[in-house]
Amino acid sequence: MSLEESIKGRGALVGIIGLGYVGLPLAVEAAGAGFRVIGLERDAGKRKKLARGELFYEGMDGERMARLLGEDMLRITGDSQDLLPCEVVCICVPTPLSRTRDPDLGFVRMSARQIEGLLREGVKPKLVIVESTSYPGTTREVVRPILEANGMRPCADFHLAYSPERVDPGNARWTIANTPKLVGGMNGCCTALAEAFYAGFVQETVRVSSPEVAEMAKVLENIFRGVNIALVNELWMLCERMGLDVWEVIDAAATKPFGFMPFWPGPGLGGHCIPVDPFYLAWKAREYDFQTEFIELAGKINVNMPYFVSGLVARRINEAGKSLKGARVLVSGVAYKPDVGDTRETPAAKLMELLREGGADVIYHDPFVPVFTVGETTLRSVELIDDTLSGCDCVVIVTAHSGVDYELIARSGVPILDTRNVLHNHGVSPGHGTTTD
Numbered sequence: 001m002s003l004e005e006s007i008k009g010r011g012a013l014v015g016i017i018g019l020g021y022v023g024l025p026l027a028v029e030a031a032g033a034g035f036r037v038i039g040l041e042r043d044a045g046k047r048k049k050l051a052r053g054e055l056f057y058e059g060m061d062g063e064r065m066a067r068l069l070g071e072d073m074l075r076i077t078g079d080s081q082d083l084l085p086c087e088v089v090c091i092c093v094p095t096p097l098s099r100t101r102d103p104d105l106g107f108v109r110m111s112a113r114q115i116e117g118l119l120r121e122g123v124k125p126k127l128v129i130v131e132s133t134s135y136p137g138t139t140r141e142v143v144r145p146i147l148e149a150n151g152m153r154p155c156a157d158f159h160l161a162y163s164p165e166r167v168d169p170g171n172a173r174w175t176i177a178n179t180p181k182l183v184g185g186m187n188g189c190c191t192a193l194a195e196a197f198y199a200g201f202v203q204e205t206v207r208v209s210s211p212e213v214a215e216m217a218k219v220l221e222n223i224f225r226g227v228n229i230a231l232v233n234e235l236w237m238l239c240e241r242m243g244l245d246v247w248e249v250i251d252a253a254a255t256k257p258f259g260f261m262p263f264w265p266g267p268g269l270g271g272h273c274i275p276v277d278p279f280y281l282a283w284k285a286r287e288y289d290f291q292t293e294f295i296e297l298a299g300k301i302n303v304n305m306p307y308f309v310s311g312l313v314a315r316r317i318n319e320a321g322k323s324l325k326g327a328r329v330l331v332s333g334v335a336y337k338p339d340v341g342d343t344r345e346t347p348a349a350k351l352m353e354l355l356r357e358g359g360a361d362v363i364y365h366d367p368f369v370p371v372f373t374v375g376e377t378t379l380r381s382v383e384l385i386d387d388t389l390s391g392c393d394c395v396v397i398v399t400a401h402s403g404v405d406y407e408l409i410a411r412s413g414v415p416i417l418d419t420r421n422v423l424h425n426h427g428v429s430p431g432h433g434t435t436t437d
């Protein structure tokens, strides 16, 4: 049976390398569609939790995953040799920045080497799909040479494509199944095979002419958000000086039915993607003697936001006749976005560090994050009750979790800095504003 027939008939065994926010939902979706899936995860602790059905991400159906594990449609392993019989292998490993903010493709390279070892020993050609976010050229210039290292031939021993993951953990409206999937292969045959694979569980695949186009499109999506958020963050800083409510301004502009799309300011960027991925492109651009100025400028503005917000906190406390030094500040929400427990790159960390440096006693409440480390100190989420609030000099709303009792915060009489306009959005603000005293 050809690889194409095997994929179309869902007889192909699928290997997923990296069972994180991207790899695990993908593994469950593919297994749910009838592919037998083996997930390779190097973190033993994670593997144990996964096997017991104790780890899954926001928006995932835990019962479905447990059923697929029970039926052996989904298997978890720490041994890359178990991927030997796989005909499709997806790379879903992290692509972080190094300490000098350059791309760190160490995980991608390691995954490619693992697959190359399997190509040599295996008898069946494999379709290799890179899903990790990276700069244009990664699939062709980094992954392909590793796969070819020992004489393996593209389009014979392996097929190679790039298909960026667009998963948005916690988003119930847009899922793997209904979010169009970009696919760009090394050639038409690779693209067709990758499309055939995703067609098994994704409603729409979108074919592009090369891996580079798909890689660049994914980075563009994240840069688009980063730059637009920087724009409204800058506007927020100006509006503060001018005594204008930036949220009211954006709401007003958004009544234009064409040519405007609202983005909202906040205390800074978070998550694994938007603060990181643009710098992958900025790094690659330098190879072409090109400076990506929008990316750099947006990065500069967004990185500054926790400093701006800590200054506003100090001002709120000052307005109440006190000083930041010795004040108790409650941070409401430390996750980087609402209704998830993900704290990667969260701006809350920098903000809390700055407030502590200013002499404040910082506590936090986050229903999704029971424990949070700031610098060397590990903090536990406090209960959001009258007693907690009455001991505070300021509340800073950093994450707009939906289940938090904002009425209680608003009623407490404690100065509030609402960096998400959440009080207004929950209809508990006395006015439409950033701050309420």
Ligand SMILES: NC(=O)c1ccc[n+]([C@@H]2O[C@H](COP(=O)([O-])OP(=O)(O)OC[C@H]3O[C@@H](n4cnc5c(N)ncnc54)[C@H](O)[C@@H]3O)[C@@H](O)[C@H]2O)c1
Binding pocket: 017, 018, 019, 020, 021, 022, 023, 040, 041, 042, 043, 046, 092, 093, 094, 095, 107, 110, 111, 114, 131, 132, 133, 134, 165, 166, 167, 168, 169, 272, 273
């Ligand atoms: N998190 C998101 O919302 C999101 C969305 C779209 C794209 N992405 C991109 O997808 C990629 C993965 O992100 P993530 O959020 O899933 O990361 P993650 O850290 O949640 O998960 C990655 C997993 O890969 C494992 N791993 C690393 N190297 C391995 C190897 N050689 N063998 C086996 N396991 C290995 C790690 O232990 C980890 O569990 C990144 O490039 C990211 O930019 C993430």
